[in-house]
Amino acid sequence: MLRCLPTFRARAARAMSTTPSLVQIEKKDNYAIVRLSRAPVNSLNMELLQAIDEAVQSLEQDKNIKGMILSSTNPKIFSAGLDITEMYQPKTKRLREFWRAFQNTYLRLYTTPLATVAAIEGHSPAGGCLLAMCCDSRVMSLGGPLIGLNETKLGIVAPFWMRDVMVNTIGHRETEKMLGLGLQVNALRGKEIGLIDEAVPVEQVHSVAEKLLLEWLSIPSSARKLTKAMMRDETAQKLRSRLDEDRSNFVDFCETDKVQSALAGYLAALKKKAEAKAAK
Numbered sequence: 001m002l003r004c005l006p007t008f009r010a011r012a013a014r015a016m017s018t019t020p021s022l023v024q025i026e027k028k029d030n031y032a033i034v035r036l037s038r039a040p041v042n043s044l045n046m047e048l049l050q051a052i053d054e055a056v057q058s059l060e061q062d063k064n065i066k067g068m069i070l071s072s073t074n075p076k077i078f079s080a081g082l083d084i085t086e087m088y089q090p091k092t093k094r095l096r097e098f099w100r101a102f103q104n105t106y107l108r109l110y111t112t113p114l115a116t117v118a119a120i121e122g123h124s125p126a127g128g129c130l131l132a133m134c135c136d137s138r139v140m141s142l143g144g145p146l147i148g149l150n151e152t153k154l155g156i157v158a159p160f161w162m163r164d165v166m167v168n169t170i171g172h173r174e175t176e177k178m179l180g181l182g183l184q185v186n187a188l189r190g191k192e193i194g195l196i197d198e199a200v201p202v203e204q205v206h207s208v209a210e211k212l213l214l215e216w217l218s219i220p221s222s223a224r225k226l227t228k229a230m231m232r233d234e235t236a237q238k239l240r241s242r243l244d245e246d247r248s249n250f251v252d253f254c255e256t257d258k259v260q261s262a263l264a265g266y267l268a269a270l271k272k273k274a275e276a277k278a279a280k
């Protein structure tokens, strides 16, 4: 028994060192950088959503930490949004748990008392755009990367709370166009419509994100937190009061033949694109 212990410990240590972490947390003086780290494109499966939720919760409980920068280990992709394979040919139980994880992560990030800034170096469609919009400010790199809620292009409909967060960020009319047409925009256009606060060259994204975060942190903390709650709690409460109904709507909608065949087509197009890229 005693001889087993070191072996067990060694195995556990090996497992810990080889299990890649889905979220990397780097603590600075009074804030943390949280980097999404699920190769290849940070698509949000249930485990990544839970890891984000847990990361934010653990930072909220750390007395030294007052804010966070949300970022990615992949400079080309902030997050590809929800993992489409979670929604395609799903098992109902897992699909329900997956949606609850998405609801929870949204509620945590949108209402966290921490000051939050999204440092968006790469693409940020759909669920990636939602994560960014949940932050207090957004910095995005100029050039190629796109951001937006492109759900309609996949033949799916964003839930009311994704719409609400976009309306709160850019207003009703811009949301109507962005959401209805499934538009994604670059950083410059994002700045024009208020989706992005700062559009800067990629190498400046992190320094500008830190500058914005420090500006939020310069405000007396209880005034900042209460104001954030005053601005956001009503929106969050709309979902909190309808969590089960929203989840059932999603599951019913997702399991329809129409949505399944739209997702099959979208996945096939993504695969074809990836194969063409690999063949170059």
Ligand SMILES: CCCCC/C=C\C/C=C\CCC/C=C/C(=O)SCCNC(=O)CCNC(=O)[C@H](O)C(C)(C)COP(=O)(O)OP(=O)(O)OC[C@H]1O[C@@H](n2cnc3c(N)ncnc32)[C@H](O)[C@@H]1OP(=O)(O)O
Binding pocket: 040, 041, 043, 044, 076, 077, 079, 080, 081, 082, 083, 084, 085, 123, 125, 126, 127, 128, 150, 151, 154, 156, 157, 158, 159, 160, 249, 250, 253, 254, 270, 271, 273, 274, 275, 277
């Ligand atoms: C009326 C009733 C209403 C009821 C409403 C209730 C509920 C609502 C129901 C549903 C709403 C759900 C809300 C959905 C939110 C979402 O987030 S959906 C996801 C949307 N995401 C996308 O469209 C992004 C797709 N991906 C891309 O555009 C690109 O991959 C990229 C992110 C720009 C990166 O491009 P690139 O670097 O060129 O990489 P590749 O395209 O080659 O991709 C690499 C591999 O990654 C796979 N992949 C990409 N994105 C996803 C994804 N989102 N999920 C799963 N997998 C993804 C891609 O297939 C490649 O895989 P292989 O290497 O071929 O294996």
